Amino acid sequence: MLRTLLASSIRVARYHTLRTPVRGFAVTSIRLHGHIHTPKAGEELKITFITKDGAQHTFDVSEGDSLLDIAQHYNLDMEGACGGSCACSTCHVIVDPEMYDEIPEPTDDENDMLDLAFGLTETSRLGCQVYMTKELDGLRVALPAMTRNMTVKDFQ
Ligand code: FES
Numbered sequence: 001m002l003r004t005l006l007a008s009s010i011r012v013a014r015y016h017t018l019r020t021p022v023r024g025f026a027v028t029s030i031r032l033h034g035h036i037h038t039p040k041a042g043e044e045l046k047i048t049f050i051t052k053d054g055a056q057h058t059f060d061v062s063e064g065d066s067l068l069d070i071a072q073h074y075n076l077d078m079e080g081a082c083g084g085s086c087a088c089s090t091c092h093v094i095v096d097p098e099m100y101d102e103i104p105e106p107t108d109d110e111n112d113m114l115d116l117a118f119g120l121t122e123t124s125r126l127g128c129q130v131y132m133t134k135e136l137d138g139l140r141v142a143l144p145a146m147t148r149n150m151t152v153k154d155f156q
Contacts, residue, residue: 036073037062045132049076049093050142063134067093067127067141077143084128086110089117090147091127096140103130118148 039045044060049071051057061070068091071078079090086109095103100123106114110129117124125141132139 036065036069045134045137046139047132047136048138048140049074050140051076052143052145061132063132065132067091067125067130067132070132071127071143078127079147080128082128086113086126086129089113089126092117092119092144092147093125093127093130093141094119094121094144095123095125095130096142097123099136099139102133102135102139116148117144118146119144 039060039062043063045063046058047061047067047070048056048058057074057076059070059074066084068078068080068084071091072080078093080088081090082088084091086107092114103125106125106129110126113126114120114124117126124144127141130136
């Protein structure tokens with residue numbers, strides 16, 4: 001009896017082992033926040049971040065990189081809570097008034113989020129919505145003293 005039961009169990013186990021499909025495991029590259037492109041020689045664009053303590057940090061960056069990605073790449077204090085999807089205001093920057101007009105106009109979504117930014121100024125922008133261009137070579141932006149990160153209780 002025991003031998004029969006054991007043989008039956010082995011047959012069942014073999015059946016399931018043979019019938020179980022082998023599942024593939026796919027891996028895609030991860031898009032990390034703070035990923036920026038290495039500028040080509042002679043095509044470097046300069047950007048300066050002024051941090052809360054007044055320190056200036058100047059970097060050579062590529063056209064097309066967002067201010068959020070640049071700041072995060074260099075470990076500056078820019079949170080980017082929504083991952084750059086224009087759904088928070090934690091990437092708030094204050095743009096040097098001399099270059100503000102070189103940046104394309106903010107969208108309605110960006111303006112809506114800017115309305116929630118702590119310490120909003122006339123030249124405030126969201127770092128995730130501003131991308132480096134040749135016209136912005138030499139851009140200077142300041143990080144505000146504080147940012148506001150909306151939480152569930154802010155909507156209650
Ligand atoms: S990272 Fe959230 S709006 Fe820019």
